[in-house]
Amino acid sequence: MLRLGPFAAAAARFLPAGPRPGPLCLAGNRGSFARSWLLVGDRGPLSRQVRAAAGGERVPVLKTPKGTRDHPPAQAALRERLLSAVVSCFKRHGAAAIDTPVLELRETLVGKYGEGTKLIYELQDQGGELLALRYDLTVPFARYLAMNKITSMKRYHVAKVYRRDNPATTRGRYREFYQCDFDIAGQFDPMIPDAECLKIVHEILSDLQLGDFVIKVRLGGFSVPPWEAVLGMTGVLLRLQVTARLVPTGGLELIERLLQDPKLSQNKLAKEGLGDMKLLFEYLTLFGITGKISFDLSLARGLDYYTGVIFEAVLLQQEKEQVEEPASVGSVAGGGRYDGLVGMFDPKGRKVPCVGVSIGIERIFSILEQRLEASGEKLRTTETQVLVATPQKHLLAARLKLISELWDAGIKAEMLYKKDPKLLKQLHYCEDTGIPLAAIVGEQELADGVVKLRDIATREEVDIPREKLIAEIRRRLEP
Amino acid sequence: MLRLGPFAAAAARFLPAGPRPGPLCLAGNRGSFARSWLLVGDRGPLSRQVRAAAGGERVPVLKTPKGTRDHPPAQAALRERLLSAVVSCFKRHGAAAIDTPVLELRETLVGKYGEGTKLIYELQDQGGELLALRYDLTVPFARYLAMNKITSMKRYHVAKVYRRDNPATTRGRYREFYQCDFDIAGQFDPMIPDAECLKIVHEILSDLQLGDFVIKVRLGGFSVPPWEAVLGMTGVLLRLQVTARLVPTGGLELIERLLQDPKLSQNKLAKEGLGDMKLLFEYLTLFGITGKISFDLSLARGLDYYTGVIFEAVLLQQEKEQVEEPASVGSVAGGGRYDGLVGMFDPKGRKVPCVGVSIGIERIFSILEQRLEASGEKLRTTETQVLVATPQKHLLAARLKLISELWDAGIKAEMLYKKDPKLLKQLHYCEDTGIPLAAIVGEQELADGVVKLRDIATREEVDIPREKLIAEIRRRLEP
Numbered sequence A, B: 001m002l003r004l005g006p007f008a009a010a011a012a013r014f015l016p017a018g019p020r021p022g023p024l025c026l027a028g029n030r031g032s033f034a035r036s037w038l039l040v041g042d043r044g045p046l047s048r049q050v051r052a053a054a055g056g057e058r059v060p061v062l063k064t065p066k067g068t069r070d071h072p073p074a075q076a077a078l079r080e081r082l083l084s085a086v087v088s089c090f091k092r093h094g095a096a097a098i099d100t101p102v103l104e105l106r107e108t109l110v111g112k113y114g115e116g117t118k119l120i121y122e123l124q125d126q127g128g129e130l131l132a133l134r135y136d137l138t139v140p141f142a143r144y145l146a147m148n149k150i151t152s153m154k155r156y157h158v159a160k161v162y163r164r165d166n167p168a169t170t171r172g173r174y175r176e177f178y179q180c181d182f183d184i185a186g187q188f189d190p191m192i193p194d195a196e197c198l199k200i201v202h203e204i205l206s207d208l209q210l211g212d213f214v215i216k217v218r219l220g221g222f223s224v225p226p227w228e229a230v231l232g233m234t235g236v237l238l239r240l241q242v243t244a245r246l247v248p249t250g251g252l253e254l255i256e257r258l259l260q261d262p263k264l265s266q267n268k269l270a271k272e273g274l275g276d277m278k279l280l281f282e283y284l285t286l287f288g289i290t291g292k293i294s295f296d297l298s299l300a301r302g303l304d305y306y307t308g309v310i311f312e313a314v315l316l317q318q319e320k321e322q323v324e325e326p327a328s329v330g331s332v333a334g335g336g337r338y339d340g341l342v343g344m345f346d347p348k349g350r351k352v353p354c355v356g357v358s359i360g361i362e363r364i365f366s367i368l369e370q371r372l373e374a375s376g377e378k379l380r381t382t383e384t385q386v387l388v389a390t391p392q393k394h395l396l397a398a399r400l401k402l403i404s405e406l407w408d409a410g411i412k413a414e415m416l417y418k419k420d421p422k423l424l425k426q427l428h429y430c431e432d433t434g435i436p437l438a439a440i441v442g443e444q445e446l447a448d449g450v451v452k453l454r455d456i457a458t459r460e461e462v463d464i465p466r467e468k469l470i471a472e473i474r475r476r477l478e479p
Helices: A006-012 A023-027 A030-038 A044-055 A073-092 A114-119 A138-147 A192-207 A224-233 A235-243 A248-260 A268-287 A316-321 A341-345 A361-375 A396-408 A423-433 A443-448 A466-477 B006-013 B023-027 B030-038 B044-054 B073-092 B114-119 B138-147 B192-207 B224-233 B235-243 B248-260 B268-287 B316-321 B341-345 B361-375 B396-408 B423-433 B443-448 B466-477
Strands: A103-105 A131-133 A153-162 A176-185 A213-218 A293-295 A310-315 A331-337 A354-359 A386-389 A437-440 A450-455 A461-465 B103-105 B131-133 B153-162 B176-185 B213-218 B293-295 B310-315 B331-337 B354-359 B386-389 B437-440 B450-455 B461-465
Touching: A073 A153, A073 A176, A073 A192, A073 A361, A103 A138, A138 A153, A138 A176, A138 A341, A138 A354, A176 A192, A176 A361, A192 A213, A192 A268, A192 A310, A192 A331, A192 A354, A192 B396, A248 A268, A268 A293, A268 B396, A310 A316, A331 A361, A386 A396, A386 A423, A396 A466, A396 B192, A396 B268, A423 A437, A437 A466, A443 A450, A450 A466, A461 A466, B073 B153, B073 B176, B073 B192, B073 B361, B103 B138, B138 B153, B138 B176, B138 B341, B138 B354, B176 B192, B176 B361, B192 B213, B192 B268, B192 B310, B192 B331, B192 B354, B248 B268, B268 B293, B310 B316, B331 B361, B386 B396, B386 B423, B396 B466, B423 B437, B437 B466, B443 B450, B450 B466, B461 B466
Parallel strands: A213 A293, A386 A437, B213 B293, B386 B437
Antiparallel strands: A103 A131, A153 A176, A176 A354, A213 A310, A310 A331, A331 A354, A437 A450, A450 A461, B103 B131, B153 B176, B176 B354, B213 B310, B310 B331, B331 B354, B437 B450, B450 B461
16 A cells, blocks of 8 residues: 555545556545545445435434534635635735644643633544644644744734534634634834734724724733732722723823832832833824723733733624623634743743734624625625526537637636526526626627627627627726 | 633633633633633643743653644745635636535544545544544535535535545645535536536646646446446557547547447447547537547446546656656546435435536645745745835834834835844845835934835835825835
């Protein structure tokens, strides 16, 4: 088996016992061979099942695993639109794409997510390495940086992650879901990459027109005790801050006040933290986005979990709708600084400072999905520009010849797979699928060496000389 | 926990014992919370590991699972280029995208791949359903059609599949690899969709300029006995056919001769099969691609595995290079007709005829990869158009303000994350990463209300009035 080629080895396994077939049979593409075996007539494991299913002995279960879903064309098209908006923002900020396997060594993931470790999908021990499905894109990124000794990188990664979580599919929580991560790794001057991450969240949420939002920014990087002091002495001020969003100066004013506080200034870490926040707000002011930033001191707890700024974006109207789960349901993006992670993978514990953002794409997707349903707008699932049609019988050859010319010219074209479809049926297909043009060749057109070009919307038809057709179609399709 | 929002529930698991934190903490985006936990200072499972790693007690294993790989930016960019070429062909032929989960119910896959079933990755039984990783995209497509009672569809699907196969990574055989499938499901007139699948293979292999190739087409759909007769009586003719590629007429001539053969014409199935092949070749002639089609009768075995035409594309020069594995190594695409698969998933065994093609993308990828290395060409991994630079110190604010204007105008821009980077360093960054333009703001430019726009290649610098900058950059970047 080892001497066989990549496809051959896989292919050979599909063959029944008995004389080994010749080269072509072995050479089949995996896909085609998977298919081939599925069609075994009377032998093989499959046919038994076919008979079983046909005979109703055993009804196959037709479902996707719990917490997962198929994306039919309309949803796939919507998702493609959404992801491309996010990715184009990441590219606008100069990020490079990387890809990592869906499978990671179990030990790469285990112990990284606290209680979340319970939710990791583990693969069966089938011999060899113990594997698991990635739980997020952050740990694999850190593993990648440490493994390749990369100390500076700006990357994005859009891919599926897996969690044996409690699905709440209506609210966009799945066991298989996409994450869209942008991260900046490297030793840089304070708060410059951090500010860019907030700018990115602001750009994406604005582009997608999800309605009003606020990005809550929280201090990190120093321990709790001084904060209890802070909470004590600026209690009144804080109660205001929890609810009220800040005007640009307000953010700085607050920080200034805290900085000037005699008790607080005694704590070095607190002073540094506030100094960083001041710097961050100066940068966000230059980006002109402080209007949507809320400097949130509502929480003292958990601050020591972070090595720096952490933030989270919340849709406000979502927040209102769902009073039960005020802050959580509307949450559509989050991130922060994590300077310790890469060091965990480095044998010598060498650290690579990182800050990143993750867009809560599933939540946004279900919002857009609901919106699309409400609007009744029908999303095109194909990009076909021209349907090649014939008005009479016995013209299949003419259609095949013409469509092949269009394909070779790079024009997106379709035809019905019937020998003699009715013209009306062909035109209805255009209307149903949103194809803007029909290129009609009948006996008369063939005789005159023209093609009848029909605008589906206006129903206008013009005869175009065959040799001018491609140019005319291109002209019509120009935006 | 169940009352918590989608992120909250996940987030809560990351929290240590003790008083539950307030809303923001719970609201954290999963990504950010994954991060947050990783940064636990002195508590939690993580910190122990950090200390372990730092103290060298335990060196973490830094690798991806056997047969899988990371894609660094250069490879990710090449793959993106390759996949978009394939997908644009699929779209040109009017296919819609669908997506299905990487996870399927074990019973959906098991028994579908014959011996290949051994190679299916199974998930550990962690309670609930028994799951496995998809082995190809064809079985999930059939499951999708049956589950949704779809009887007609033209779809493409580009995604990763998983096989516990014997990796041969240098030849593009991995355990996690991409498949690019295009399939046409539905009851249509014979050979029209089949011919389009061959046209698609022809278009893709021509677009990618992989060198000379041949698409081997094999008859299927009728049982072996008559073929032994055929092989016997047209032995001489066939020995020619095995090696020689056919000229368009040649293909038809052969079929005609076989059709006229008195012995053969007694077998109804054989006649039908040859009739289909004749039809196919007429269509392929209209598509003008028969020059690369080889009507391959070299194999009688395995014919009864198929319900119709099967085909496979082979790179000829690859074939020469690798004499050991003639047909298999060069195999870059394959497919065929599989009319029985969907019926297996239908409780009543209702059939949906299907024909499809799968592009052997990993094989093509490694060919392009080797070619790129040989050429020494450096692929850009980012799309950044402008670097915002400053020539003196204390101008960070000016850079931040300008870059934010560019981002808001949709221009892809970067800056170095240092407060006071040297101009030379900034210009070198442009050269290293292929950024074509630098927008330089110094004290003088700020005073004059201009920006110095530098063409990195020619080193020409021009002062542009600030209000005209965006327009000028767009003009420069026009293709």
